Each structure stands twice: as structure tokens, then as C-alpha cells.
Amino acid sequence: MPRVIKHPELRREDILDHAQALFLTQGYDRASLNDVIASAGISKGAFYHYFSSKEALLEALADRFARQALAGVQGILDDPGLDPLGRLNGLLSQSRQAKIETAAEAWALFETMFRPENLVLFHRINLAASASFSPLLVRIIRQGVEDGTFRTFDPEGVADIVMQFGLATHDVVAKAIASGSDADMEVAIEILEKRVRLYEIALDRILGLPDGSIRIGEPGYIRAVMTARRKADKAG
Amino acid sequence: MPRVIKHPELRREDILDHAQALFLTQGYDRASLNDVIASAGISKGAFYHYFSSKEALLEALADRFARQALAGVQGILDDPGLDPLGRLNGLLSQSRQAKIETAAEAWALFETMFRPENLVLFHRINLAASASFSPLLVRIIRQGVEDGTFRTFDPEGVADIVMQFGLATHDVVAKAIASGSDADMEVAIEILEKRVRLYEIALDRILGLPDGSIRIGEPGYIRAVMTARRKADKAG
DNA sequence: TTGATTTATAGACCATCGGTCGGTATGGTA
């Protein structure tokens, strides 16, 4: 059986793809290295040629996730027409501009990520992502403080809180999506929208903004995404 | 060599003690079951008589931690002289009343807990602890809303934020304690006190309180604990 | 006290894990 993939770079990516699929479905601990190489159709020797350990594979996977997430918000960061508040709002509702169906797909990933068996994987991605995002957030907040939009004595601290809130939102959404019946989901959506409103107001006040300045997603967006996700689940 | 421990209940606790020591120093993954049973001086058969798996051992350990933490704040919860704000402040600076040296010991535990190799252990403890603490926090906040002290439309959400802030504080403190030189620590203490002030003000505003209502520990407490911890490190 | 039954312990054994190692095929360069 001839190898289809020739270029080493692509082979590495291919291994990452198979590892990602296995880690997300079974978890990092439970998916064995033998599973990964069997799935990728390569030998142990080949694997250890590209990665120094299973741990290094996880690291590389987390880095790739973080890079993709960063690329997803590059447009917001590069947009010269945005002021600090606009940029912050853009980051907080990054998927706002995306089509509902695409967003639903993205949320499905989060739903998987927050499962307990993916704790290790999630933690790694988180570390890599915050290392990239945190400085960007700090810069935006600093800029806002300088031009008088925001008021705070601790931009790094506020950036941390913003990241915490962002993560917590994802967590709540993920759990809501995973919830059982349609009635359950209705309740979950209500709780979730209330929670997002709380985060918005909290950030308004922490940053010394008038209530209603921070917007995490557009009104009704959460409900739209979640019902789309729901429909996709029932279909697929 | 005769067994000293007779009562089964005590034997279980004894295993937990040895497991705790090993898990905290080496991490859950790296400390093997053989290490645990060797340390406890028992056979595999004995171990599997008391615990169904290594995983179950972790679970039991996390539960014990959570119970101990809950017992540590029972006094604040039972004190009839405390109003909701007093109770909340008490929980947020639970070690305030303890002697500095004792507190330093407690923080040393956190320092260990936040190390990456203890991620799994820490996560389990966290789950068990929030399951216990969250309802208590919600009750206190609800009570405060009823008597007009607090103002919020989402007590559960605020409770979550309080827990997030509490955890984040521990994380920052743990990292500060672990930092290298004395000069590093001076910088770390300053950043940390700034961060705590931010959390205080954030909670004030989220709860609709006048600035300065929420107090996480007493002024200078952090510096006192950290220098004590530092001294203990150098000595021991 | 004795016999029966349950609880507690021992340790050989097992499949599987992440990782190593000696070797081979391939393609470019001199």
C-alpha cells in the first residue's frame, strides 16, 4: 500500500488531524498512542520521527488550536476603523459575524472540549491561547485607558477577568448545548442569556463604562446558535 | 512486622494520607499505585479492598479536601452576628483570623496544588469544593438581595464570579510564593495586592455596593503571609 | 468451643501503555 502523503510537513499535519479526532472523542489519556498511529496508518517509528513524545503531540495540537483561534480574530485586530470599545466587543463576540451554522459547528467543538476527559487537552490549549490573547487584550485596554474610554488602575487584571468571563461563557454554552430535552434547553438558554447580561454589566462597571456599552454577541444570537446546533445534532 | 492500624476506617484514612503526600509531590499521573501501596506498607489486594480503582482513590481524596475546606469556614456560616456582607467578606478572607504561620502553611498547599502536574487532582478538588460552596454562596447573596444589601438579578452568576475570583487569587498568590528572588517577590506582592484590590472593587460594583465594602483579607495580610512562607521555605 | 461465613490481606499474573532500538528503504550528492 503506497503512502499518499509525500511532503513531511503534510504528514505531520495529518498525524495532528488524527490525534485531534481521537483526543476529542476519547480524551488525551484514554486515546493511546497505538490508536493514533493506527488511525493515521503509520508505524511507531514514523510517529517518533515527527514527535518526541505523546506529550509533545499534545503540545503541538494545543499550539495549532491557539494559532487558529488567533487567526479567527485577526480581522478585528487589524480593522483600523474600530476604537478600543469596538475591538473589545468584537473579541468578546468573535463569532458574531459568522454564519449561524458555522458558529454552531464551532460551539460543538467547545462542547467537546469542556468534557472532563478532555481536561488535559483543554488546559494546554488554554495556556497556549492565553499566551497569545492576553497581550492583545492588555494592549486594547491600555489604549482605551489612554484615550479616556476605559477607567482602571490594573489593565492586566481586567484582561484576565475578560478572559475568565469569555471562558466561563463558553463553558455555560457548552453545558447548555449538551443538555437533554428541548424544555431543558429552553431553561438553559434563559439562564445563559441572564449570565451573559451579568458579564456584560460586570465588565461595564469594572471598566467604568455606562451600562450597556459591552456587548457579548447580538441579542438573540445565543438562541439562534443553540437551536441550529440542536438541529444539526438531531440530523447528523 | 505487625500491622499497627486495626480499624478499617483508619486504614482507609491512612491510605488517603500516603496517597495525598505522593500525589502532591509527584502528581496524580506520575505517582504510581505501587508507590502508594509501598508507601502505605500494604499489598495490592488490600488496596483494592478499600478502593475500586486509582481513580476512586483520587475521588475520595478530593472529597476529603472539600470536606476539610468546608469545615474551615463553618464558623463564619454559623455566626449569627454576621450580616450577608460580613459573611461574604469572611468567606473571601477565610484565613484572616488564623495565625500568620498557619496561614503560610495553608498557602504552601495551594502553591503545590496549582502546579501543572497536579492539574487533575486540583480539578477534582475544585469540583467537589464548588459543589459544596456554591449553594452556600448563593444563599448568602440571595439573603443580601432580600435585605437590600446587595443588588443583582443573577445571584447564581455572582456566586460563580466570586468563586472564580477566589480561585484566581489563590493562583496568583501561589505563583508569587513560588517566584525566585526576594526582589521578584516584592514585585509579585505589589502586582498581587493590586489584583486583589481590583477584585474587591469589581465585586463591589457587581453587587451594587459602595466601593470599599468588599474586603479580601486585611491590608498588609498578603505581605505578612508571603514573607512568613518565604522564611519557612528558607529554614525548612 | 466449634464450625461456618465474611472480611482483610497477600502477591503472582495479565494486557496494555509510552517509549526505545537496531535495522531497512529511499533519494540526493560527489
Next chain:
DNA sequence: TACCATACCGACCGATGGTCTATAAATCAA
């Protein structure tokens, strides 16, 4: 042709979490 680095193979290794059978100790019934 000779040579060498890269890419790859799969048998093998020690250690791991977990199982199983055997037995010793405690408990209970008569």
C-alpha cells in the same frame, strides 16, 4: 558507485493499573 541523511518499520522493553486465586483473621451461630 559510494556515501549519507532522512523517513520509516515493528519487535521489544520496563512499568503501569488492574485481576485473580489463595489464605489468614475476625465475626457470628449453635
